[in-house]
Amino acid sequence: MSLIDLSGNLLEAAFIAYLIATLLIGGSIKSSKPDGAEKRANKWGYLAIIVTIIGFLAHLGYFITRWIYSGHAPVSNMFEFSTAFGMFLVGAFILMYFMYRVTALGLVALPIALLIIGWAAMFPREVTPLVPSLQSHWLTIHVITAALGQSILAISAVAGLLYLLKAVDPKKKGKERFWLEAVLYFLVVIVGFIAVTSGFKAAGYEAEYSYINKDDQELTIIYNLPPFFGMNESQAITEGAMVPLIEMPAFIHAAKLTTVVWSLLVGTVLYLLIRLITRKRIIEMLNPLATKVNLQLFDEIGYRSVLIGFPVFSLGALVFAMIWAEQAWGRFWGWDPKEVWALITWLFYAAFLHLRLSRGWEGRKSAWLALIGFGIIIFNLVVVNLVIAGLHSYA
Amino acid sequence: MEKIVCTCGHENAVGTKICGNCGRPLTEEAKSQKVLDMKYDGSAIRSKTYNKSIVDKIWNFFSSVKVGVSLIIITLVVSSFGTIFPQEFYVTAGTDAERALYYQTNYGSIGTLYYNLGLADLYSTWWFQALVGMLGISIIVASIDRGLPLHKSLKNQRVKRHESFMRRQRIIAEGAITKEDTSKTLDKVEEKLKKLNYKVRRDGTALLAEKGRFARYGPYINHLGLITFLVGVMLHQLPGMYVDDSMWIREGETRAIPGMNGYFLENKQFIFETHDNDPTTAQIQQGVNAVAKNYQTDVVLYKQSEDALPGQTDQLEIVKEYSIRVNHPLEHDGFALYQMDFRLNELKAMTFSLTNKETGASLGDVTIDLRNPKKEYVIDEQTKVILVNYFPDFTGFNDKGEPQTATPNPNNPAFIFNMITPDTPEGEISFVAIQQTVEGSGTGENLYKMSFKGVDTINMSGLTIRMDKTIPLLVVGAFIFLLGLTIGSYWNHRRVWVELLSDGNIRLAAHTNKNWFGIKKEINVLTEYAHLPQYIDQLDDEDDEKIKKETIE
Numbered sequence: 001m002s003l004i005d006l007s008g009n010l011l012e013a014a015f016i017a018y019l020i021a022t023l024l025i026g027g028s029i030k031s032s033k034p035d036g037a038e039k040r041a042n043k044w045g046y047l048a049i050i051v052t053i054i055g056f057l058a059h060l061g062y063f064i065t066r067w068i069y070s071g072h073a074p075v076s077n078m079f080e081f082s083t084a085f086g087m088f089l090v091g092a093f094i095l096m097y098f099m100y101r102v103t104a105l106g107l108v109a110l111p112i113a114l115l116i117i118g119w120a121a122m123f124p125r126e127v128t129p130l131v132p133s134l135q136s137h138w139l140t141i142h143v144i145t146a147a148l149g150q151s152i153l154a155i156s157a158v159a160g161l162l163y164l165l166k167a168v169d170p171k172k173k174g175k176e177r178f179w180l181e182a183v184l185y186f187l188v189v190i191v192g193f194i195a196v197t198s199g200f201k202a203a204g205y206e207a208e209y210s211y212i213n214k215d216d217q218e219l220t221i222i223y224n225l226p227p228f229f230g231m232n233e234s235q236a237i238t239e240g241a242m243v244p245l246i247e248m249p250a251f252i253h254a255a256k257l258t259t260v261v262w263s264l265l266v267g268t269v270l271y272l273l274i275r276l277i278t279r280k281r282i283i284e285m286l287n288p289l290a291t292k293v294n295l296q297l298f299d300e301i302g303y304r305s306v307l308i309g310f311p312v313f314s315l316g317a318l319v320f321a322m323i324w325a326e327q328a329w330g331r332f333w334g335w336d337p338k339e340v341w342a343l344i345t346w347l348f349y350a351a352f353l354h355l356r357l358s359r360g361w362e363g364r365k366s367a368w369l370a371l372i373g374f375g376i377i378i379f380n381l382v383v384v385n386l387v388i389a390g391l392h393s394y395a
Numbered sequence: 396m397e398k399i400v401c402t403c404g405h406e407n408a409v410g411t412k413i414c415g416n417c418g419r420p421l422t423e424e425a426k427s428q429k430v431l432d433m434k435y436d437g438s439a440i441r442s443k444t445y446n447k448s449i450v451d452k453i454w455n456f457f458s459s460v461k462v463g464v465s466l467i468i469i470t471l472v473v474s475s476f477g478t479i480f481p482q483e484f485y486v487t488a489g490t491d492a493e494r495a496l497y498y499q500t501n502y503g504s505i506g507t508l509y510y511n512l513g514l515a516d517l518y519s520t521w522w523f524q525a526l527v528g529m530l531g532i533s534i535i536v537a538s539i540d541r542g543l544p545l546h547k548s549l550k551n552q553r554v555k556r557h558e559s560f561m562r563r564q565r566i567i568a569e570g571a572i573t574k575e576d577t578s579k580t581l582d583k584v585e586e587k588l589k590k591l592n593y594k595v596r597r598d599g600t601a602l603l604a605e606k607g608r609f610a611r612y613g614p615y616i617n618h619l620g621l622i623t624f625l626v627g628v629m630l631h632q633l634p635g636m637y638v639d640d641s642m643w644i645r646e647g648e649t650r651a652i653p654g655m656n657g658y659f660l661e662n663k664q665f666i667f668e669t670h671d672n673d674p675t676t677a678q679i680q681q682g683v684n685a686v687a688k689n690y691q692t693d694v695v696l697y698k699q700s701e702d703a704l705p706g707q708t709d710q711l712e713i714v715k716e717y718s719i720r721v722n723h724p725l726e727h728d729g730f731a732l733y734q735m736d737f738r739l740n741e742l743k744a745m746t747f748s749l750t751n752k753e754t755g756a757s758l759g760d761v762t763i764d765l766r767n768p769k770k771e772y773v774i775d776e777q778t779k780v781i782l783v784n785y786f787p788d789f790t791g792f793n794d795k796g797e798p799q800t801a802t803p804n805p806n807n808p809a810f811i812f813n814m815i816t817p818d819t820p821e822g823e824i825s826f827v828a829i830q831q832t833v834e835g836s837g838t839g840e841n842l843y844k845m846s847f848k849g850v851d852t853i854n855m856s857g858l859t860i861r862m863d864k865t866i867p868l869l870v871v872g873a874f875i876f877l878l879g880l881t882i883g884s885y886w887n888h889r890r891v892w893v894e895l896l897s898d899g900n901i902r903l904a905a906h907t908n909k910n911w912f913g914i915k916k917e918i919n920v921l922t923e924y925a926h927l928p929q930y931i932d933q934l935d936d937e938d939d940e941k942i943k944k945e946t947i948e
């Protein structure tokens with residue numbers, strides 16, 4: 001088995017371990033009935049942590065073997081970066097477990113890590129060579145530290161979500177119930193993205209089109225999903241390829257828009273199916289799992305993870321980024337979208353910390369802020385990378 | 396100045412909420428609190444005390460955390476607008492009109508609006524900079540406003556605190572000890588807390604244990620670092636602090652380095668390499684064939700000798716030889732040269748044959764150096780080609796029919812030749828551009844033409860020259876910021892007050908600025924060791940009550 005195959009297998013092993021650990025934690029919470037079940041619950045929780053750590057080690061093994069194989073830190077494209085982010089998220093969960101001894105965090109942290117890994121797997125997985133600007137140790141240090149900081153910050157959203165699952169009454173109509181359900185709907189949409197992408201991939205769907213970009217050049221593009229939207233003046237190259245339903249102007253990337261719409265569509269269908277079958281909102285199904293959540297403790301964990309993550313993030317996403325930028329371009333700051341969004345993330349968490357200084361911002365409000373912060377991190381990962389084209393590229 | 400005199404006799408500054416000496420709550424608000432608001436230890440905060448003069452009002456505005464947070468949020472939201480479309484410094488367009496056109500053609504009327512609102516150059520607009528400036532002022536004012544009183548009250552702490560202070564702490568225990576008698580209790584408490592790295596002071600029957608007080612200075616240190624950094628950024632505007640220049644240099648050329656007086660650079664060669672990998676999926680999807688691996692300019696840096704005249708290039712001393720690559724700038728004397736851009740196969744010279752159109756016979760070749768064209772090219776005594784006019788970057792004819800050039804760079808050279816031969820001693824005018832020849836009017840059909848024979852090309856390297864004297868200040872600022880952040884985030888200020896009461900009971904109160912989970916763990920250990928009465932967390936009940944209320948509603 002070659003190193004890169006081994007690397008792939010380790011990643012799969014990690015994925016399966018996280019899945020099992022999630023189920024174990026679910027079990028540990030479900031079984032808390034008075035008949036001495038407290039003990040059993042602890043045993044399950046303990047087992048869950050062990051499985052999580054095994055998964056994490058496998059994940060780390062993936063990371064290291066891929067690093068050795070490719071000769072550079074595996075954080076240089078969407079697949080690699082997302083996978084690493086998932087790994088750090090699990091790492092941050094383990095760290096928090098050893099600080100607070102609450103397995104319930106894993107109930108949200110692990111599924112989110114699973115979603116992130118699943119998302120990552122939808123992107124090309126080959127090892128890509130590095131363009132000159134990326135060939136820097138500072139870049140490696142910057143990306144890894146920033147991702148580490150983001151993952152610790154993300155734990156606050158994990159704690160926040162659990163807090164809200166308990167604190168928000170799923171039977172009572174209101175804004176909070178609506179938005180909390182919306183957050184979960186969004187997670188289902190990601191499942192939709194994974195389902196539709198891997199579905200068409202398994203079926204071998206591929207259609208090539210030519211189009212004219214905004215600089216009037218003729219280029220070609222491969223669609224892996226049937227095109228709702230066509231690129232500017234697109235012409236099918238693959239024979240018998242479907243004609244796009246709507247053609248978009250040059251400044252909109254119609255292929256990506258198609259992916260978004262497909263994901264929303266499939267995600268919505270999935271969501272409706274869940275609602276039809278269970279006759280419940282998702283938050284209502286999850287509410288029992290959160291009953292054991294100690295609100296004050298989870299509020300504290302949420303605050304604490306921001307406090308721990310903020311300096312790491314500042315170091316990685318701003319200071320190291322500036323050192324690298326100074327070395328590569330002769331300027332420590334260039335107002336590139338990626339940089340601006342790192343700054344926005346930083347400012348947001350600074351605002352979070354200051355709001356915590358005033359009374360009345362603990363608890364629910366804080367939990368909501370943590371979710372918004374995670375939203376910004378995800379926006380940074382997804383939209384800024386895929387939609388707002390970065391101008392960093394030298395190639 | 397007016398003072399508030401506490402029952403204990405201590406004089407406190409006006410605005411003090413908790414007596415600095417005994418800890419009695421002084422204001423009605425503090426008295427009504429079940430758990431005291433321990434922010435800044437209840438010391439007098441200027442902004443919370445005075446609000447009369449205009450200076451007070453401005454001071455209070457900037458020191459308000461609400462205002463500070465609002466400024467942060469506004470900056471954050473406004474910054475995001477700048478990422479909707481590319482900023483104009485990333486757009487290759489020379490003039491305002493071209494930039495306006497760029498936004499219009501690429502993004503339609505929304506693009507035009509974006510450009511007209513100034514969002515295309517958002518980060519250098521006066522109002523964005525004013526916003527950041529206000530944020531800076533706010534940080535300074537808020538830090539002074541709270542930092543100084545906090546420092547004073549932390550420095551002068553008395554061990555013994557009044558019961559009304561202790562009972563209003565979040566963690567409080569009161570009652571009889573659970574084992575043994577009280578004669579040893581304070582000793583045991585002291586012993587255990589010292590083991591836990593507390594500094595312990597005793598005053599009669601009272602004890603104060605404290606650790607991590609320096610953590611309280613964390614926010615002030617990190618704010619100081621931020622301000623230092625911002626000052627560094629502002630200093631960029633001062634002349635002489637910052638050089639940002641660029642140069643194009645061809646292989647084989649030696650040129651003065653702009654912005655770096657007395658220095659010259661020779662470009663020995665430019666190297667461009669690609670990875671010889673098989674194209675990956677991502678590459679295929681994006682239609683890219685090869686991934687760049689290296690951009691490199693091999694250079695020699697020269698310095699003019701001391702006694703040379705300005706501009707004199709024959710007395711150059713070699714300073715160093717270096718290969719400038721991306722991420723590996725050439726550094727010297729505070730300056731750095733960065734590999735930023737390149738052009739491969741740049742036109743260097745063009746060769747034409749002076750050809751008889753009918754017979755095809757050539758009278759000789761003319762090679763024109765496109766950077767340094769000569770006035771005339773003599774082939775022999777009776778034959779020469781005069782270069783009447785030269786358009787290095789020909790863009791077409793204006794409405795008067797005159798040829799135009801966009802730049803002085805030979806991207807698309809065009810020439811007007813006057814061809815003098817034995818057959819045409821008067822000369823024949825010919826306009827020659829790439830793929831087009833327009834013959835001079837009035838002279839009828841030309842006998843001769845300049846037929847294109849070939850080009851010489853050369854690689855060009857684009858370098859950026861930077862000098863930034865503010866960097867040390869920025870480094871110091873960033874360092875102070877991170878230091879303060881670390882201190883404030885990874886350490887907490889914990890205090891435990893214990894008093895042996897006259898009735899034989901024990902009273903314990905504890906406070907931490909952060910991480911209550913951590914201090915409770917320590918108090919648990921202490922409680923067990925010294926057989927203290929079990930403490931309660933007064934906010935725990937409060938929270939439960941709150942939730943109960945919420946579920947009942």
Ligand code: HEM
Nearest residue numbers: 350353357457458459460463464530533534537541614883
């Ligand atoms: C982006 C800019 C800023 C950053 C990165 C920043 C950073 C911080 C951090 C990390 C803390 C510690 C928070 C905690 O430990 O919970 C803090 C505390 C504080 N900040 Fe800022 N800050 C910024 C701007 C401001 C502004 C504009 C104000 C103005 C009102 C302000 C006022 C304060 C105050 C009053 C404290 C509490 C000090 C204490 O606990 O003794 N900060 N700041």
